[in-house]
Every structure is written in structure tokens, then in C-alpha cells.
Amino acid sequence: MAVNLSTPNPADLLPVPGVRLGVAEAGIRKANRRDLTLIELAAGSRVSGVFTQNRFCAAPVQVCKAHIAGGAIRALVINTGIANAGTGESGLAAANATCAAVADLLGIKAGQVLPFSTGVILEPLPVDRLVAGLPKARGALRADGWFDAAHAIMTTDTLPKAVSRTVQVGGRTVTLSGISKGAGMIRPNMATMLGFVACDAAVSQALLDELVREAADLSFNSITVDGDTSTNDSFIVIATGQAGNAEITEAAGSDWAALREALIDVSVRLAQAIVRDGEGATKFMSIAVEGGADREECRKVAYAVAHSPLVKTAFFASDPNLGRILAAIGYAGIADLDVGRLRVWLGNPDESVLVAEHGGRAASYVEEAGARIMAHSELTVRIDLARGEALATVWTCDFSYDYVKINADYRS
Amino acid sequence: MAVNLSTPNPADLLPVPGVRLGVAEAGIRKANRRDLTLIELAAGSRVSGVFTQNRFCAAPVQVCKAHIAGGAIRALVINTGIANAGTGESGLAAANATCAAVADLLGIKAGQVLPFSTGVILEPLPVDRLVAGLPKARGALRADGWFDAAHAIMTTDTLPKAVSRTVQVGGRTVTLSGISKGAGMIRPNMATMLGFVACDAAVSQALLDELVREAADLSFNSITVDGDTSTNDSFIVIATGQAGNAEITEAAGSDWAALREALIDVSVRLAQAIVRDGEGATKFMSIAVEGGADREECRKVAYAVAHSPLVKTAFFASDPNLGRILAAIGYAGIADLDVGRLRVWLGNPDESVLVAEHGGRAASYVEEAGARIMAHSELTVRIDLARGEALATVWTCDFSYDYVKINADYRS
Known part of the structure; x- marks a missing residue:
């Protein structure tokens, strides 16, 4: 029973120009379940992220860190069912194979793909089934896919978690939409908190990196259900730059302040939703x-x-x-x-x-x-x-x- | 239901020359309940202790720290029912009044008495009822009072916790007996882990101080039920010096090694008993x-x-x-x-x-x-x-x- 949390109204979830989302049933661990999400980003998007501090850092987290450092990210791929954590070298190979398959499908490089996994740890990721599901996820890509994606990244969450809002930045309307999952800092074997927020603001990579750290500190790093930190926790912020505002390059001024306030607000609401859906929570x-x-x-x-x-x-x-x-x-x-x-x-x-x-x-x-x-x-x-x-x-x-x-x- | 823990056999609890214990029903918080324990030490006994690191350190803990620094401790007084914690200046006055009453009764100084309280916090200690119960506890003083004392310091423990053993030190038999209480690191409002171990070895104050810190580190500071640290936690080691061994003054040699091993063993068993009786424990x-x-x-x-x-x-x-x-x-x-x-x-x-x-x-x-x-x-x-x-x-x-x-x- 979640505390003062309900399923978001699909009409309240706003498309973010430059972002398309598609989901599919890949049968990763169970049949007839949406367990694969593909997020496609327009060229020129900037991406920043923070990841678990757990030393048992999952294979996809290791690959994410490497790819995000290279820049020019064009796609995110998220599977539920298997966390691909505690899986050693073969786990890394599986995460890399996932990225290669997404890259082939979208005509980009494997290094431009960020992989995320959540689910049972210590079990091998069935890459073949994941890859077989990708064309269907690609076929489903749409700008208003946020509601479906919020459902498809759930594991033992009782409710999908998604938030949208707009903010005026430099005379333009910037749209922010985000989704999160997690019903404890870690579920039994169903590990992981995931948070994804996209906006269409134009902002420099350096400021985006600063902002994602601050927003994480004030949101996902300020919640606790049981004190346990998962092996797969990831928080990603995307800025597609399509809103038409003059690029923000300094951590000062009203444009920066407006974007900062809006991003922190969305992040806090997504993080609080995880606590509201905490395991057994009544308060x-x-x-x-x-x-x-x-x-x-x-x-x-x-x-x-x-x-x-x-x-x-x-x-x-x-x-x-x-x-x-x-x-x-x-x-x-x-x-x-x-x-x-x-x-x-x-x-x-x-x-x-x-x-x-x-x-x-x-x-x-x-x-x-x-x-x-x-x-x-x-x-x-x-x-x-x-x-x-x-x-x-x-x-x-x-x-x-x-x-x-x-x-x-x-x-x- | 405690895990592999049973009530000790009274015959297994050995008197420690120089130590007498007496208990009484003082009606501190409830009637018809042994809630007051007096421990009298022979002149020349050495006492050392370690106390809670909680900043909400209870009044009796503050008084203990001051008195133990003065040396020449001759009595310990322990009440259950009220922890005398979070009680400010009046709490300190109550702890000092308790010491003064014990001192009057035994013909010693208030500074030679160590007070301990365990029970509900944020409530005032009924000093009058405690003091009224002291003559009966004094009348009950006996060398084989360990079994009764183990019962009288219990709050929500399901079983009394007591351990005795002997060890050869410098050709003499040294006896160690100890009691402990606590069924979580802290109970709801019934705060406190307490541990008391007495032996009749002759050992210098400096080495006793060293030994109590080491024994606490390896025993009471190595257990956890729920991660909470009480306001009243105290661990006290007494050495009456009546065994007749040549006083141990160096942290070396077989006498020191034998005493150290025995004291750590008793402390670990008393500490483990608290975990075995942990709230709701099945493992x-x-x-x-x-x-x-x-x-x-x-x-x-x-x-x-x-x-x-x-x-x-x-x-x-x-x-x-x-x-x-x-x-x-x-x-x-x-x-x-x-x-x-x-x-x-x-x-x-x-x-x-x-x-x-x-x-x-x-x-x-x-x-x-x-x-x-x-x-x-x-x-x-x-x-x-x-x-x-x-x-x-x-x-x-x-x-x-x-x-x-x-x-x-x-x-x-």
C-alpha cells in the first residue's frame, strides 16, 4: 500500500522534444511482461549520471560509466528481471553485447548506448532474448511513451512513478519528464533504484554534470527505506537542447536558476515516490x-x-x-x-x-x-x-x- | 524466545571474594517486582568501566564517570523501571541523592558509589521509593547473590544472564562472575545494556582500565540487535584483589594472559547472551x-x-x-x-x-x-x-x- 501515491494520469506526462521511448515484452525472466525499454535521444543531446557507490557495482553500471565519459549518448536500454550484477566477466560481455545490438538497430556506435538492468542478482542476463526483443521496442518508439516506460521499468514496485512539468527558461518553455523505480533501496534479489529525467533545455555538459550531482544529492541520495544500497542504482539526466533557449553555460542568472529549480523539483518528487511506495510503508x-x-x-x-x-x-x-x-x-x-x-x-x-x-x-x-x-x-x-x-x-x-x-x- | 540460552543454574554462579549482592522490591515503577540491586565491594577493590557514547547520556552515567575517576569505589546501586535519562538537572540531583543514601547506609562517601538506572526514559526517578528500598537490599547482601542480581536487573529480558568461571593466575585460583541485561541495544523506552563482571584478581588500576576497554571492544561493543545505542549503556569490571595472586602490573606474562583470556571469555558470553535474548530473535x-x-x-x-x-x-x-x-x-x-x-x-x-x-x-x-x-x-x-x-x-x-x-x- 503506497502512501499518498497514485498512478499518474497519462495526459499529465509531457513529451520532451528529442526523446522517444518504446517498450516490449522480451521474456527476460517471465513471459507476458513488459520488461524492455528503449529510449532514443536526438543527436546533440547531453547526458549525465550518478551511479551506485556499492563496490559490487553491476556490469551495466560499469559500462554506463565508461560510455557516458565518451559523450554523444544516443540511446538508453533498460531491462527488468535480471540485474546482471555479481556476474563477473560474462556479465560485462552481456552488457556490451546489449549495447552493440542497440547500436546496430539504430545505426549508432555501441559506445553511444547506456545499458541498465534491474532484477535478480547473481543470475546471467539472457542476452539473446533481450536482443530479440529490441526490434519490437524500436518499433514502439514514440514521444509520448513516458507512461509505458514508467510501467516497463517496474519490478516489485506497486505503482509506476512518473512526473512532468514545464518551466520558462530564457523566454522558452522547457519541458521536463522523468520516471523512477524502486520500492526499497534494494529489493531482496530484485535490486535497484533507477531514475531518468529528460528535458529539452540547452545547457552545457559541465553544468549538466554539476546539476545532476546536486539534484541527486537533494533527491535520490536523500531517501532511505531500509538503509541498503543496491548494486545497480543509477540516476540519469538528459538535456536534448531542443527548447530553443540560449545555451546555459554559467551557474548563475535566472535561466540557470529556473532550470535548476525545476530539475530538482522533478527529481525530488520521483525520489519521494520511491519512499511512498516503500516496502510495507504506511507512513x-x-x-x-x-x-x-x-x-x-x-x-x-x-x-x-x-x-x-x-x-x-x-x-x-x-x-x-x-x-x-x-x-x-x-x-x-x-x-x-x-x-x-x-x-x-x-x-x-x-x-x-x-x-x-x-x-x-x-x-x-x-x-x-x-x-x-x-x-x-x-x-x-x-x-x-x-x-x-x-x-x-x-x-x-x-x-x-x-x-x-x-x-x-x-x-x- | 531466546536462541540457545537458558536460565543459569544458581549452583554454577560462583561467589567472588570481596563482593556481596542484595536485591529488593522498591516499587520504582511497578509493585511486587525486584527492581533494586546493591553490590558492595570490599575496601581495596579496583573498578573500571566504559559507558555509552550517546550524547543523550543519562544522569547516572554522568555521575558514574565522575565517581569512577575518583577511585576507591565501594558500592554499585542499580534500579530498573526508570532510566533517569533525558531528565536534565533534576535527574542529576536524583542520581546524586541515590549515591548519598547508599553512602549513609554503608558508612562510605557518596563519591564511592556508582549509580545505574534502566527503564523508561524521560520520566523522573522516584528517589524516595528507591531510598526507602535500600535498607532491605542491604539486609539481603550475600556473596552468593549473583543469581538474584541477574534477575533484579532485567527489564524486558526474557531470561536472566549470568556467567562464572575460574582461572589459575600466579598459582592462585581467580574467580570471575558477571551479569548482564538488555534485549535490544535499546528497548522502546526501556533503554540500556548493562554488564557487570567481578573477579578477585589483584591487578593494577592502569591494567584494569586497559582490560575493560579491550574486553568491551571484543564483547559488548561487538554485538548489535537493531543498531540503536542506548542512553545508559554501561560495562563495569571489578577486581577485588582478594585471590592472593601477586598483583599484575604489566601487560605481559602468563598471569596477565590468563586473566585477560578469562575476562574476555566471560564478557563475550554475557554479551552474546544479550543477542540470544534479542527482541524477536530466532537465529x-x-x-x-x-x-x-x-x-x-x-x-x-x-x-x-x-x-x-x-x-x-x-x-x-x-x-x-x-x-x-x-x-x-x-x-x-x-x-x-x-x-x-x-x-x-x-x-x-x-x-x-x-x-x-x-x-x-x-x-x-x-x-x-x-x-x-x-x-x-x-x-x-x-x-x-x-x-x-x-x-x-x-x-x-x-x-x-x-x-x-x-x-x-x-x-x-
Whole structure:
């Protein structure tokens, strides 16, 4: 049961000039299932990405990193079912064969193709079936293929995740559309968070690289379901340059600001959708830390709270358990934290209540207020460290019986 | 349901010359419950301890640290029911008043008393009821009080935890007895891991301080149930010096080696008992990492595996899920880890099987072997990083429906 998330309306998903998407049933792991997505980019598109830090980095991620460094990317190919991770040299060969097949089909070079895989790890990718499905995916290529692609990249997600919006940049309308998948930072063997955002803005490669890192930091790198990091996580931003705006080449000015705001907004909404569809989730929680000496310590505190199984089970029970929140802040690893100065609020979209100050429960806090706030499914824990000006927000979900059920019962 | 842990036989718990223990029902939080323990130490005893790193350090922990620095400790007083944490200045006053009352009763100074509290946090300690119970605890003081004390320090533990053994040191028999409590690193509001070990060896204060840090590192600091660190965690080692051995003053020689081995052994068994009694535990897991460049990176890898909710739920399901284990190793934070060189074994007390090598599943591994191993309740994950000579082992338990149930349903 996803938290305040529903299937997007296909009419709300906007074509991005320069981008066409097609899906097919390739029978990668199961029959009668759309499991192959091809994304074709117009010549001149710029592409940037960030990838998993996991040392068990999947074969397609290794190939992506190599190809993206070469530039001039013209196609993305995404399969579900098999993650092609933990597969050694033969896994690399499979990812390269996939790129070669896409290149043949589209008349481009293999180095201009980025491959992505998500699904069971430690199993070989059936390249023959994947390649056999490519012509059908190519035949299905269309500018309004975002809705289908959002479905075709799902593994155990309960809902497709897609977002579009427009923004004015240099007097032109820039369109952004994106899709994401993932229902935990990693599913049992069904690994992977994937995020793809395309826009038609004209922006230099250097700025696009800067923007993808910042957007990832503020979105996909600010969520957690269970603290596990997958072997295949990838976030890709595409700029086709067809909107007609004057190319943005400096990280300054209103054009840059508008594009930056819009891209971060789309990325955050796609990332939050993953948490809303988190395994067994019944609550969506924002952990907003302010007053830190730097952003890194704010993130430490936010993640300590967001990862605490005790906090997460308390939120599942709608229990405003201050002790667990304070204890998590206390062990976040800030050696000189003055607990006497920090303050904590619990909130929902209707109200926010100061619950802790001076090293303990706030004098004004009554349990009824806490219970009233926790009855909501959208919750905020706001923490003021009173040490500086830095901020960070992390989004997570609660920890329910269903989380254990999903992860204990799952068999690949 | 504890994993391979039973109530100790009272006859197996040995008196330690110089140590007497007494318990009482003080009605701290609930009536008709032994909730107060007094431990009296003979003059000349040496005491050392390590305490929680949580910044929300409870009042009694703050007082303990101050008093232990002054030396000449003669008594320990432990209450359950209320943790006296997150209680500010009045909490400190309550802990100091407790020490003063014990000192009056025993004719010693308040600074010679160490106070410990465990139970609900953010609630005031009822000092009057605690003090009123002290004469009865004093009247109950006896050398063979270990079994009663193991019961009286329990909160939500399902079983008492106590261990005794002897060791020959310098031609004399040294006796060690210890008790511990804790059923998670922290219980909902019932915070705290406590461990107390006493021996009658004669050992210098400097070496005792060194030994308590080493023993804590290899025992209580090598366990995890849920990754949460309590506000009150304390581990105390007492050496009364009454065994008659020549005082050990150097960290060398057979006397030191014998005492060190015995103290670490007792500490490890007490720490493991906490994991065996972990919330909802059905499996006891040793994560043994070897071949590390240093101990710290071995611990990082072991804790990444031990903390992964995905690994823990897989073990609950008796699922030999290699992908989750490899992914956890991969995100442990060792930037230059060569996953192609590492090897992983799964084992139980009967057999051990190589499951992963060369970056993926071992060619020799068959799922039946994994399933056979996982059918046991005592499991080992052995990981060879193939980078050096360092080792570290961490003990943990699985993650079950009952963990969520206990932590979501619990109301203080």
C-alpha cells in the first residue's frame, strides 16, 4: 500500500522534444511482461549520471560509466528481471553485447548506448532474448511513451512513478519528464533504484554534470527505506537542447536558476515516490534537520533517525516516541553535540508541535498533541541542532509487519 | 524466545571474594517486582568501566564517570523501571541523592558509589521509593547473590544472564562472575545494556582500565540487535584483589594472559547472551570478517552485514540470500575493496560452505547446501577480504515479525 501515491494520469506526462521511448515484452525472466525499454535521444543531446557507490557495482553500471565519459549518448536500454550484477566477466560481455545490438538497430556506435538492468542478482542476463526483443521496442518508439516506460521499468514496485512539468527558461518553455523505480533501496534479489529525467533545455555538459550531482544529492541520495544500497542504482539526466533557449553555460542568472529549480523539483518528487511506495510503508516521514554546523552533520542526524528501526516501528504504531528519536539523535555521531540546546518538533500538514528541548521532553508538550499529529500519514520530524546555519532533509517510511513479510517471504 | 540460552543454574554462579549482592522490591515503577540491586565491594577493590557514547547520556552515567575517576569505589546501586535519562538537572540531583543514601547506609562517601538506572526514559526517578528500598537490599547482601542480581536487573529480558568461571593466575585460583541485561541495544523506552563482571584478581588500576576497554571492544561493543545505542549503556569490571595472586602490573606474562583470556571469555558470553535474548530473535549469527587491512574495516563490513534489515529478514526466513550479503559488503564503505578477491562462507556448527568468490556465486555452491546450513539456529557468515591480516567478529540476531510486534505494540 503506497502512501499518498497514485498512478499518474497519462495526459499529465509531457513529451520532451528529442526523446522517444518504446517498450516490449522480451521474456527476460517471465513471459507476458513488459520488461524492455528503449529510449532514443536526438543527436546533440547531453547526458549525465550518478551511479551506485556499492563496490559490487553491476556490469551495466560499469559500462554506463565508461560510455557516458565518451559523450554523444544516443540511446538508453533498460531491462527488468535480471540485474546482471555479481556476474563477473560474462556479465560485462552481456552488457556490451546489449549495447552493440542497440547500436546496430539504430545505426549508432555501441559506445553511444547506456545499458541498465534491474532484477535478480547473481543470475546471467539472457542476452539473446533481450536482443530479440529490441526490434519490437524500436518499433514502439514514440514521444509520448513516458507512461509505458514508467510501467516497463517496474519490478516489485506497486505503482509506476512518473512526473512532468514545464518551466520558462530564457523566454522558452522547457519541458521536463522523468520516471523512477524502486520500492526499497534494494529489493531482496530484485535490486535497484533507477531514475531518468529528460528535458529539452540547452545547457552545457559541465553544468549538466554539476546539476545532476546536486539534484541527486537533494533527491535520490536523500531517501532511505531500509538503509541498503543496491548494486545497480543509477540516476540519469538528459538535456536534448531542443527548447530553443540560449545555451546555459554559467551557474548563475535566472535561466540557470529556473532550470535548476525545476530539475530538482522533478527529481525530488520521483525520489519521494520511491519512499511512498516503500516496502510495507504506511507512513511518509520527512526528517528535517536545521541549525547544523554543516550539511554533512545535518544528514548524519537525519539518517540516524530515518534508519532507526525503533523510530520506524514507533511511527508504524503511530506512537510519538520521543525517547527513540532523542536516542537516535544522540548516537548520530556528533561528538560535541549539546543536547541541552537542541529542539525537536513533530508535525503533519496541519500542525507542528515542539516536543523536546533542554535535553528532555518540552514542558508544553502533552501526549494528546503527539497522538493527534501521528494519526496522519504524512509526518515531519523537525530537529534544530542550534549550532549553525546548515540544513538537510531526508525522506523515509515506517517499518511495518509487511516489511518483514515482504522480505522474509520473498523467493526469487 | 531466546536462541540457545537458558536460565543459569544458581549452583554454577560462583561467589567472588570481596563482593556481596542484595536485591529488593522498591516499587520504582511497578509493585511486587525486584527492581533494586546493591553490590558492595570490599575496601581495596579496583573498578573500571566504559559507558555509552550517546550524547543523550543519562544522569547516572554522568555521575558514574565522575565517581569512577575518583577511585576507591565501594558500592554499585542499580534500579530498573526508570532510566533517569533525558531528565536534565533534576535527574542529576536524583542520581546524586541515590549515591548519598547508599553512602549513609554503608558508612562510605557518596563519591564511592556508582549509580545505574534502566527503564523508561524521560520520566523522573522516584528517589524516595528507591531510598526507602535500600535498607532491605542491604539486609539481603550475600556473596552468593549473583543469581538474584541477574534477575533484579532485567527489564524486558526474557531470561536472566549470568556467567562464572575460574582461572589459575600466579598459582592462585581467580574467580570471575558477571551479569548482564538488555534485549535490544535499546528497548522502546526501556533503554540500556548493562554488564557487570567481578573477579578477585589483584591487578593494577592502569591494567584494569586497559582490560575493560579491550574486553568491551571484543564483547559488548561487538554485538548489535537493531543498531540503536542506548542512553545508559554501561560495562563495569571489578577486581577485588582478594585471590592472593601477586598483583599484575604489566601487560605481559602468563598471569596477565590468563586473566585477560578469562575476562574476555566471560564478557563475550554475557554479551552474546544479550543477542540470544534479542527482541524477536530466532537465529544467532556470527559475522566473522578476516583478511582486512585493519580491524576497523573488518568491523565496518561485519556491521554492514549485521545491520542490514534485508540480511536479517532473510536469515529469519532461513533463506541463504547471497545477494543481500554481497550487497551489504559492497556498501560497507571500503572504497578500494576488490570484490573479485573476496570470499564468503556460510556455516553452522556442523559445516561451512564456500558460497561466493570471484565477484559472484561460487561455482561449487549449490542451493541445497545453503538451505541445509540455514536450517540451524546458530549461523556464521565468514568473509575473507583478502587485503591483510586483521580480523573482527560481530554477533547479531535475525529480524522477525516479533521484532516489529514488540517494538510497535510496546507501550510504556
